[in-house]
Each structure stands twice: as C-alpha cells, then as structure tokens.
Amino acid sequence: MQDYALKFSQTRKAHRVAVSVLFFLQGICFASWASRIPSIQQSLHLTDAALGLVLFSLPVGSMISLPFAGWMVSKLGSRTIVTAALVFYGITLCGLGMATTKWQLIGVLAVFGIGGNLSNISVNTQAVGVEAIYQRSVMASFHGLWSLAGFTAAAIGSYMIGHNVAPYQHFVLILSFMVLALALTFRFTLEEDLHTGATGQKLFVKPDRHLLKLGLITFCSMICEGAMFDWSGIYFQKVVQAKAAWVGAGYTVFMCTMATGRFIADWFSTKFGLKRTLQVSGLLTALGLSIAVAFPTMAPALAGFFLVGFGVSSIVPLVYSAAGRSKVMSAGMALATVSSIGFIGFLIGPPLIGLLAGMASLRLSFSLIAVMGLVIAALAGKMEPA
Secondary structure, eight states, X not given: OHHHHHHHHHHHHHHHHHHHHHHHHHHHHHHHHHHTHHHHHHHTTXXXXXXXXXXXXXXXXXXXXXHHHHHHHHHHOHHHHHHHHHHHHHHHHHHHHHOOSHHHHHHHHHHHHHHHHHHHHHHHHHHHHHHHHHTSOOHHHHHHHHHHHHHHHHHHHHHHHHTTOOHXXXXXXXXXXXXXXXXXXXXXXXXXXXXXXXXXXXXXXXXXXXXXXXXXXXHHHHHHHHHHHHHHHHHHHHTSOOOGGGTTHHHHHHHHHHXXXXXXXXXXXXXXXXXXXXXXXXXXXXXXHHHHHHSOSHHHHHHHHHHHHHHHHTHHHHHHHHHHTOSSSOHHHHHHHHHHHHHHHHHHHHHHHHHHHHHSOXXXXXXXXXXXXXXXXXXXXXXXXX
16 A cells, blocks of 8 residues: 555656646747847847737737637647647747748747647646646646746846857757657656546537636736736836836846745645635735835835735636636636636737826826736635635
C-alpha cells in the first residue's frame, strides 16, 4: 500500500512538472515575439500607425480560433492538441522573424494568434486534469510560470538585441528549446482529460449561468489587464509626470506583483475558497487604482499599481480552474467559452481607456479599472461557495 501511495505521489508530481513546462513554453514563445517587436518594426521600417495595424492581427487570429479550439480539444484530447499547437506556435514564431513585408507579418501574426489560442485552451485543459488529481487548486501556480517565462524571454531578448542577433536566429533557438522540452516531457503529460463534463460535445453549446458569470468576471479582469499592459507607462508619464527613467516603474511593479500573486493564489484559494479569493482580488484592484487616481504622485501611484498586480493575478487562473470543472460542458469547451467572453474585455479595454481619456482625462479613464474591480467583487459575492 505504501509503495502504491509513493508511486502515485511521484506520478502526480511528474504530471505537474510536465504541465508546468508546457505553460513555460507557451509563455516564452509569446514573450519572445514581444521582446523583438522593436527590432522587427525597425527592420521593416514600420511607422507607429502601421505597427498598430500589424499588432491588431494577433487578437484577430485568436478570436477566429476561439469557437473551434475547445471543440478540437474535446474531440482530439488536450495532449494531442497542446503538443501540436506548441510546435506550430514555435514554427510560426520563426515565420515572424522571416517576414520581409508588412503584409507578410500581418498574415503570419494572425496565424501566430491561432497557435497561441489553441495552445492556451489545451494547456489549461491539461492543468484542470492535474488539479483533479491533486484535488486542490494548483492552476494559479501554472500561470505564475507563464509570467516567469515572460521575464525570462525579456532577458533573453535584451541579450539578443545587445549582441545584434537577428530575430529569426533568436526565434529558431527558442523553437529548438521548445521541441527539446516537449520531447522530454511529453510522456508525463496527461493522456486523458479529466473533468470532461458533457460527452459528445457539439461545436456550439449554450453555456449555463455559472459559466456566464465566470465569463463576466474574466471580462472585467481582462479589461483591467489590457489597460494596465498598454497604458501604465503613459499614465506614469502624463499623469504622475515621472522622470524618464521611472516611466516604466508602474508597469514593472504591476508585473512583479502579478507574477508573485499567482504563486500564492492557490494556497489562498484553498484556505479561504474561490468566492472569497475573487472578492479580495476585485477589492484589491479597486483599491489600488483608487489610490493611483486619487494621489497621482510617484509613491502612492507605485503602491496602487502594487496592489492592482496582486488583485488581478489570481482571477483568470482561478476562473479557468472553476470553468474547467463544468458539469454541462467539456473542460476544453468551457475554457473556450470563458476565454471568448474574457478576450472581448482584453480587446476593448485599452481602446476604451483611450476614448475616455480623449473625452475627459486619463485619470478619469483609469477610474474605470477601479469600477471593474468592484464589479468582480460583486459578481463573486453572488457565486455559490466552492
């Protein structure tokens, strides 16, 4: 009996390590592209306006694949899809480095978005399966590794730029690393998806009220994340009026606490429950932005962004975890549903901030993020305790 327990413990640890690697690979592939955007903009002689058009093709590709990603995972299994999608993601990354015209880059970037979304849905389905084995929350720690991969890719990108390594050569090295890591960890990934919910899943299934509520929480959270990603530096530049060397400080603090929060969110949600965790997350987001808006000077703004990072850190991974346990949809379909609703928030958040800033002020537009935090807390309060 003891031998069986030891073997089971070792097996589930192997599954967790393997899925952790998958999240890291997904994160480092996306962030490697992000780290070389300035290089590619310069090499293709793109204006800021042209670059904006190019970058919009990535979410378009993601949105195109959203209705089909969950269905593919439920039909073929997340193990098959995540392996194929990550290899495809890495190959497309190399294609981005090979693009020689703006239109080539737009086309490849849309395909890159498709690969990113397929890998996102399938890797989160694998994570739901690992949670089923552990019978407790471990999803946030996986997303923490995704964030850690972002920091790693940024460091590698800086090194490559400093040594004049072409984006294509840089991306080939990333692809090689991804293929090697997949070859080493594939046999430890989950062969069958757990918490599969409904069987015989159709392509389009109406979500229940619980999934819709989770989707709305994700929608609000992704508005916050999108705004913080795109507007943090501008807020510190124009509202806080930080010195040039400190313009990126708010974004850096936000990203650091966001990554850190994901490594403690599983413990917190296990101890206090999903409902309480989401409520606290929403209130932290609202409080942090309220401080930054009410006191737009360096120290209070940094403290506010510090709190916002912790606030948004756990929402998406914990909501994905809850969605993956749906009783009316397969894990893949449920994740795709919640992702679809949330991704709309990610798309409209930054433009909405800009629109409100043009109509009123950037400070007022950042107040919207605080309101989104309060909405998250209110929606979580109506959830049944987990």
